[in-house]
Amino acid sequence: MKFPKKLKTKIDFRTQNNSLRRLKKSSNLVDFSSNDYLGFAKSEEIFNKTHQFLLAKNTQQNGATGSRLLSGNHFLYEHVESFLSTFHQTESAIIFNSGYDANIGFFSSVPQRGDVILYDEFSHASIRDGIRLSNAKSFKFSHNNLEDLEKHILSVRAQSKTKETEIYVVTEAVFSMDGDSPDFIKMTKICEKHDVFLIVDEAHSIGVFGKNGCGLVEELALQKAVFARIVTFGKALGCHGAAILGSKNLQEYLVNFARSFIYTTALSPHSLATIYSAYQKMLQQAKYSQKLNENIAFFKAEVQKLELKNRFINSNSAIHCCVISGNEKVKKISRKFQEKGFDVKAILSPTVPENKERLRFCLHSYNSKEEIRNVLHLLSKFN
Numbered sequence: 001m002k003f004p005k006k007l008k009t010k011i012d013f014r015t016q017n018n019s020l021r022r023l024k025k026s027s028n029l030v031d032f033s034s035n036d037y038l039g040f041a042k043s044e045e046i047f048n049k050t051h052q053f054l055l056a057k058n059t060q061q062n063g064a065t066g067s068r069l070l071s072g073n074h075f076l077y078e079h080v081e082s083f084l085s086t087f088h089q090t091e092s093a094i095i096f097n098s099g100y101d102a103n104i105g106f107f108s109s110v111p112q113r114g115d116v117i118l119y120d121e122f123s124h125a126s127i128r129d130g131i132r133l134s135n136a137k138s139f140k141f142s143h144n145n146l147e148d149l150e151k152h153i154l155s156v157r158a159q160s161k162t163k164e165t166e167i168y169v170v171t172e173a174v175f176s177m178d179g180d181s182p183d184f185i186k187m188t189k190i191c192e193k194h195d196v197f198l199i200v201d202e203a204h205s206i207g208v209f210g211k212n213g214c215g216l217v218e219e220l221a222l223q224k225a226v227f228a229r230i231v232t233f234g235k236a237l238g239c240h241g242a243a244i245l246g247s248k249n250l251q252e253y254l255v256n257f258a259r260s261f262i263y264t265t266a267l268s269p270h271s272l273a274t275i276y277s278a279y280q281k282m283l284q285q286a287k288y289s290q291k292l293n294e295n296i297a298f299f300k301a302e303v304q305k306l307e308l309k310n311r312f313i314n315s316n317s318a319i320h321c322c323v324i325s326g327n328e329k330v331k332k333i334s335r336k337f338q339e340k341g342f343d344v345k346a347i348l349s350p351t352v353p354e355n356k357e358r359l360r361f362c363l364h365s366y367n368s369k370e371e372i373r374n375v376l377h378l379l380s381k382f383n
Ligand SMILES: Cc1ncc(COP(=O)(O)O)c(C=O)c1O
Pocket: 098, 099, 100, 101, 103, 124, 126, 172, 176, 201, 203, 204, 232, 233, 234, 241, 242
């Protein structure tokens, strides 16, 4: 089959660069790589409760049958969105098919021509792709650097010709490739002082932080200071989908203008029922979040004990990264981990900046202390 030469050149470049991505078969290695922080993706209880819930609601339907504005808005949407609004203490919640879709939909439609988006330099690809589709101007600020953020806000205000320029600031509650978080107390103060809209992606903080796993913004009681929160269900909740939390006005706007919401088939009743069952489990059984947080504390204590602390990016989340420069080197160490039975993934450039390649350890409620001790012991030897 013919294949365009330019594409072949790009693939060859990745091969030479040691950064070619390949799909791998799933393994039975000790899991230090998945986003299934609470073990919900494999929960038999959630699986069974979802089935029972659908039967109790007399819902024997496989697909949504269309987009939500046409035939796909089955009754479970209202049920789950109303539950999410209460659980997350927000006026409204609107479900998207994935976190990627939610970020694309929000950033491509909300900031208008003449507005400005300020985004953390390490923002997730879904946020950046949404920004690319927006008519607003955008500038990045240094990672978690609030002084730099404020400088950008002041500079935009000084340069804007009209008073109508809105500024949108976007950050993440937990950065997916670093595991760290911004100082939200200070950040919300800055945003309030300058009257800018703050958006927080909570993909990796739901289930990890806050009462009943409600996330970092709510843990800090800052929900009123945030214009929109993006929560995703494919990580700690172990299923699929996402929601944007915000005002009723925002919900109405997104239903009308977010193209990734409008032009796609809605999620199936089964997907919605799984999201609902996963939230019920999180709400009723705090032991999973507690166990995860114990493991995070244990991991950090072991890192300290083995004198590895200065190799790690400081984090209180379930994501812990050990910086090892060079794609080749970090891939080699990751392979050694696999040989010893541990799934620890190498994060390569260009996903992260060159020389900041890293091993990413994702922690879970179901990792044993022994597994954590052993994986870190190996790291201290491989280095
Ligand atoms: C910070 C962040 N936002 C959004 C997403 C996208 O979420 P989803 O996997 O539901 O598309 C991810 C997933 O990798 C993420 O890490």
